[in-house]
Amino acid sequence: MSRSVVPLMDVLLYGTGAAVFVWLGFSAFVSWREGEPRAAGRLALLAVLLPVPYLAVVLLPGSAGTSTGAVILALTLAAAALLLVPTGSKHRAERDTPTKRFDERDVMFSRARLVPGSALFRAYYEEKPENYALDEKFRTEAGLLRKGSTLFEPLAFAAAEASFATVEDLRSLVDGKVASEREPIEAEAMTRFIKGWALKLGAVSVGITELRDYHKYTVVGRGEQYGQPVQLDHAHAIAVTVEMAKEMIDRAPRGPTVMESAQQYLASGAIAVQMAVFIRSLGYPARAHIDGNYRVICPLVARDAGLGEIGRMGLLMTPNLGPRVRIAVVTTDLPLVLDQRVPEHSVIDFCSICLKCADACPSKAIPTGARTEIDGAVRWRIDAEACFTHWCKIGTDCARCISVCPYSHPDNPMHAAVRFAIRRSAISRRLALVADDYIYGRLPPPVDTESWMEPGT
Numbered sequence: 001m002s003r004s005v006v007p008l009m010d011v012l013l014y015g016t017g018a019a020v021f022v023w024l025g026f027s028a029f030v031s032w033r034e035g036e037p038r039a040a041g042r043l044a045l046l047a048v049l050l051p052v053p054y055l056a057v058v059l060l061p062g063s064a065g066t067s068t069g070a071v072i073l074a075l076t077l078a079a080a081a082l083l084l085v086p087t088g089s090k091h092r093a094e095r096d097t098p099t100k101r102f103d104e105r106d107v108m109f110s111r112a113r114l115v116p117g118s119a120l121f122r123a124y125y126e127e128k129p130e131n132y133a134l135d136e137k138f139r140t141e142a143g144l145l146r147k148g149s150t151l152f153e154p155l156a157f158a159a160a161e162a163s164f165a166t167v168e169d170l171r172s173l174v175d176g177k178v179a180s181e182r183e184p185i186e187a188e189a190m191t192r193f194i195k196g197w198a199l200k201l202g203a204v205s206v207g208i209t210e211l212r213d214y215h216k217y218t219v220v221g222r223g224e225q226y227g228q229p230v231q232l233d234h235a236h237a238i239a240v241t242v243e244m245a246k247e248m249i250d251r252a253p254r255g256p257t258v259m260e261s262a263q264q265y266l267a268s269g270a271i272a273v274q275m276a277v278f279i280r281s282l283g284y285p286a287r288a289h290i291d292g293n294y295r296v297i298c299p300l301v302a303r304d305a306g307l308g309e310i311g312r313m314g315l316l317m318t319p320n321l322g323p324r325v326r327i328a329v330v331t332t333d334l335p336l337v338l339d340q341r342v343p344e345h346s347v348i349d350f351c352s353i354c355l356k357c358a359d360a361c362p363s364k365a366i367p368t369g370a371r372t373e374i375d376g377a378v379r380w381r382i383d384a385e386a387c388f389t390h391w392c393k394i395g396t397d398c399a400r401c402i403s404v405c406p407y408s409h410p411d412n413p414m415h416a417a418v419r420f421a422i423r424r425s426a427i428s429r430r431l432a433l434v435a436d437d438y439i440y441g442r443l444p445p446p447v448d449t450e451s452w453m454e455p456g457t
Helices: 005-033 037-049 052-058 062-084 108-112 119-127 129-139 154-173 187-200 255-281 298-304 345-354 356-360 384-394 400-404 413-424 426-440
Strands: 205-210 236-243 286-289 325-332 372-374 377-379
Touching: 005 037, 005 052, 005 062, 005 413, 037 426, 052 062, 062 413, 062 426, 108 129, 108 384, 119 129, 129 384, 154 255, 187 205, 187 236, 187 255, 205 298, 236 255, 236 298, 255 286, 255 325, 298 325, 345 413, 345 426, 356 400, 413 426
Parallel strands: none
Antiparallel strands: 205 236, 236 325, 286 325, 372 377
């Protein structure tokens, strides 16, 4: 071995050890800033321990140190290659497009609004008698945002009610008169403006797709048009997502999570309504689809607009925030450039092996098995009745599944690097799950509520 090779080997070992220390130390600092003490501590410990082999080898005498160092560096390069070299997905060829439409009257929120003894109540359960016994279970509970629920918090619940009430006031603007004079529109310029404006208004992502039949409900299930066929012949759908704050969702299932959920339903609804009013002012029909006033299934629209995939918990899994988003949609005939959906099969692969949402679900409403074909689409389907009954018991919309999801971590360089590896490699997906369990815990407990949210004594 020439004399020049040994110093080079030392440099490579020192450099690799230093890189490991810096990256893990940076990750520990980021986790501390995120309010994750367990993660910060464990990453700091790894930052101290993992560089040791690289540094210790330098102290070995003569050729033993050089040979061992070469082996360690070779193993490091091999591990990096395994974690980053693209690998295929076993789910690549599976169908995910429904072949039939869904009746909004079957949505739990619609069924919850039925007044026992009323004509609509009797008519619905005469048509769907199989749902009666299931629904009587949630009707025995206190109810969502109601006093007497097990997690009742007067201030948090009142704050959520205030957001939902404001959403109610927006519903008069979801549709309206179209200006008689139509502005000449160039599709590329309008698409650029719509997307830029949506982001300025607070959206974290926006996509455009063709409005398809399976996006639309068959029958209206809420509001004054309950029971009427859905009439919606627009050509395009614009989907927007807004972020739900991690620090609020981490307190799931307590009051802060329903505060945040309601606030972001309002935020997404405000964006959609403004877009619809804007488009109608240009002489083109447009309808906003916001909480409680939908004619479309928002997660399917958003998926087809390229904003994410539908995961195990039945929610849209976005690339940078996972399920920690709320969605609103605008349908319109405005000339627009459509986005091309590129299915992200790594998300389905990860959801297939993860199961953290299913393990954390208090009502056991999230399936633990493989996807099955439902209405022509291969997907997971949650037990909506069990989920909603639990909501009515505790008084919040729970969100434990969202809070424990590894994709829900903040969008920053540390987590972006992990997401990059997950997208590329099946080995990275399994290693990321092991690491997430070790660093954050398999079932991380809810974070304590901040003092300003407490009702006092």
